[in-house]
Amino acid sequence: MTVRGRARRAASAALALAVTAPMLSACFEEPSAHEAVRDFLIGWQTGDYAAAARRTDGDEKVVSKALEDAKLQLDAASFRFDVKSMRRAADEVEADFDAEVDLGENNPLWEYEGKLPLHLVDGSWKVRWSPSVLHPQLREGQRFAVKVTPEGRQPILDRNRDPLQEKAVLHVASVVPANLKNDEADRLCQRLSKITGFPHDRLLSRIRSAQPNLQVPLVTFGRTKFGQLRAQLEAIPGIILSEQEQSVAPASPTQIVGTVTAVTPETEQQLGGPQRAGDTVGRAGLQKAYQEHLTGSTDTRVITVDLKTLKVTELKKWRPDRSTSPVQTTLDRAHQKAADSALLGGSGMMVAVQASTGDILAVSSSNEYNQEKHALAGRFPAGTAFSIMSVEGMLKARISPKQKLACPADRSVGGVPFHQEGAPVGVTPTLQANFATGCVTALASLARRIDGSELASAAAKFGIGAPWALPLKGFSGSMRPLKNDAATAKALAGQNVLVSPLSMALVAGAVASGTWRPPVLVTDPRTSDPTTETEPYKAPDPIKLDDKTVDTLRTFMRSGVTAGSARAAAAPGDPVHGITAAASQNRKPLAWFVGWQGDVAVAVLMQSPDPGAGAAAAGRFFQGLHAGL
The missing domain is CATH 3.40.710.10 (DD-peptidase/beta-lactamase superfamily)
Structure with a gap:
C-alpha cells in the first residue's frame, strides 16, 4: 500500500469511530464513562496520544509513549476501533472493542478483540492502565513486533524442470536492533538513506518493528553497486555486511529468461509499495513478465517479545495470500x-x-x-x-x-x-x-x-x-x-x-x-x-x-x-x-x-x-x- 493510500485509510477510520462511538451514549445514565472510552480510543486512533493518556489513571508520559511505541513496533499505517458493548458493576466499567490494525507493507489487516477496564478516580471515569489495554495478551516488560518471512524467488525452469538461473552473490546490509542504543537507529538510517536513496522513515520503521534480538536486513546490493558503496557502508556504526547467494543470474537464453536485480529505490516505487531487503525484481524477459508470480508471497506474524527472556508469543499468523511457483517453459x-x-x-x-x-x-x-x-x-x-x-x-x-x-x-x-x-x-x-x-x-x-x-x-x-x-x-x-x-x-x-x-x-x-x-x-x-x-x-x-x-x-x-x-x-x-x-x-x-x-x-x-x-x-x-x- 502506498503512503498516500495509508493516509486515506487512516483518515476514513477516524471518521468511522467519531460517528459510531456517540451511538453508545444511551447505554449509561452517566455519559462520562462512555466519554472516557470514546476519548481514549479516538486519541489512540488519531495519534493524539496525550489526549488518550489523560483518560487513563497512568502516568501521562508513560501511557503516551506506550501508545506511540505500539504503532512503531507494529509499523502500523493506521488503527481503527469499534466499541461493541459496555458493562457496569458498581464503580467498575468494562468496554469491549474491536481493533483493526493496518500493518502496511502490503500485509493483511490485523483484527482482534480488546477490553478497556474503567474505574472512578476522584469522581471521573478513567481507563485502568496496563499493557493489556493495548492487547489482552501483552504484559509488562513485553513489546510488539512483526515478523515477516518472505519466500525466496521461484525459478524459471526449462522443459525438463531444470532451473534457467545460476547462483549470484548479493550483499546485504543488516542490523540487530537490540545492539542500537538511544537514537543510534535513527542516525544509522539517516546515513544509509543518504547513501542508498531508500526513504529514511521506511528503514527506521523496519528496525523498530522487528524482533529486537534478530538480524534485520535493510538493503540488498548487487556486486557492482556494493563495490561502489562498500567503503561508505563499512563506515556506518552498527551495520552488518554479509553475502547471500541467490539463483538470479540468467542462463542461456539470457534475454528470454531475463535479468534479476536487488530492489532499488526506483524499482520499489515502480512496484507500487515498499519492498523488503532481499527482495528481487525482474528487469527483463520472463523474470519481468512473471514478477508477481515468482515473488511477493510472505508469511507474516504479529508477536510479543519478552525483553528479558526474549521469549516470543505469537498473536496472529497469516499464510501467504497467494502462492508462488516456478514458471515452466518449453526451452531445452x-x-x-x-x-x-x-x-x-x-x-x-x-x-x-x-x-x-x-x-x-x-x-x-x-x-x-x-x-x-x-x-x-x-x-x-x-x-x-x-x-x-x-x-x-x-x-x-x-x-x-x-x-x-x-x-x-x-x-x-x-x-x-x-x-x-x-x-x-x-x-x-x-x-x-x-x-x-x-x-x-x-x-x-x-x-x-x-x-x-x-x-x-x-x-x-x-x-x-x-x-x-x-x-x-x-x-x-x-x-x-x-x-x-x-x-x-x-x-x-x-x-x-x-x-x-x-x-x-x-x-x-x-x-x-x-x-x-x-x-x-x-x-x-x-x-x-x-x-x-x-x-x-x-x-x-x-x-x-x-x-x-x-x-x-x-x-x-x-x-x-x-x-x-x-x-x-x-x-x-x-x-x-x-x-x-x-x-x-x-x-x-x-x-x-x-x-x-x-x-x-x-x-x-x-x-x-x-x-x-x-x-x-x-x-x-x-x-x-x-x-x-
Missing part, C-alpha cells in the same frame, strides 16, 4: 547449447521450435541482436523464403512443379525491377529448381498467374498476422495489400512481407508436421497475461494445411538441401529439409534459412552477403544436436 538446454554454438563467430539469430507442438526450444542471437526484440518480435523482409507460403497459390493456378521457368538476371513486373545474383546461364530451370535456389526473378514472374487474394489467404494459413498469446513481445508477420501484379510480384519476392525468425520457424514447423501451430513458450502458468492468475490461456487454433500443398513443399524443401542453395544445412540423422533466401534491411545483407530435421524446425537469419550463411549455421545446429544425442 541441449537445443539452446547447439543454437548458441552454431552462431559463434557470426552475426545473426536462430529460433528452434518443436514442429508437432509449436513449443519454442531455443532462441539464440549474437551480440548485435536481442533475443526478444529481434528473434521473437523483429520485423524483417522475408525475401524468397516467402515462396513457402506461395506454393498453395501456385498449385491452385495449376502451375506444375516441373514447369520450366526462366531465371534471368533481371526482370520487371508491373514496372517493378527484380534482380537475381548468379543467375544460371544457358539453362531454364524448373519451378522446383527455382524454388530450391530462391530465384527472385523466376518467382516474381508468377505474379500474373497467381491471384493476390489467394496468396494472402495462403499466408494466413501459415500464421502470418495471427494473434499470438506469448508472455513476451512477438511478431507473427504482416503483408501489405496486394492490389496489382506489381504488389503480388513483390510479395512473391518477399519484399513487402515482414516476418520474425520465430514466425518463420513456425512456418517450417507447419510444413514438417502438416499443421501450423501457434508458438508456446510457457506451459505453467497457463495464462495469456502473466499479471493475472485467472485469465485462461488463449491462443489461435492450429490450422491444418492442404495435403497436396504439404507434399509439394516437402519435396521442394528437400531439394533445397540436396540440390539447391541450402546444401550447407545437411547433417547426420533424419533428412534435412530447407531453403535459403536473400534479403536486405537498412542496406544490410541478410541470409535466411528456413527448414527442419525430424521434429525440430528452425529459422536462421544471418547478417551476411553470403546467401548460404543461414544454411551453414543451421547445419552446425543440427550437427551439434546429433553429436549431443
